[in-house]
Amino acid sequence: MKIILLIAIMIVLGTILTGIYYDSKKIKGSKKTLKKALMYNLALLMPLLLMVIAIVLPDIVYAATHEAAEVNGLGLMAVALATGLATIGAGNAVGAVGSSALGAISEDPDILGKTLIYVGLAEGIAIYGLIISILILGRL
Helix, strand or coil, X not given: XXXXXXXXXXXXXXXXXXXXXXXXXXXXXXXXXXXXXXXXXXXXXXXXXXXXXXXXXXXXXXXXXXXXXXXXXXXXXXXXXXXXXXXHHHHHHHHHHHHHHHHHHHHCHHXXXXXXXXXXXXXXXXXXXXXXXXXXXXXX
């Protein structure tokens, strides 16, 4: 396990140092070379990641089945989905509403309060997801 981690660190550091070298020397065609180095990094790192998952996964499954047998796995997945999807939706809404609000405020500073209400409503989506997650956790 330590050897796999050491190899992964060497691969990542090699890619970072290659990028720093090509950036500092301003070598012609360095973008293509950096893309190629990144592809090699991914090609080498993905099998290492899969090996780590294959080594660690049986221990995780054993711990989950013996220590927390009373917790429903589907309930935990529901909690994760409720929180995750609500925060993704809130991020999308705040991005759209916030950028529009900045444009509106730059034209008319008097509508700042109204735009803050809209941004707050968009942020409320994440709070709703969190409340649903807490309710689901209370049922488990």
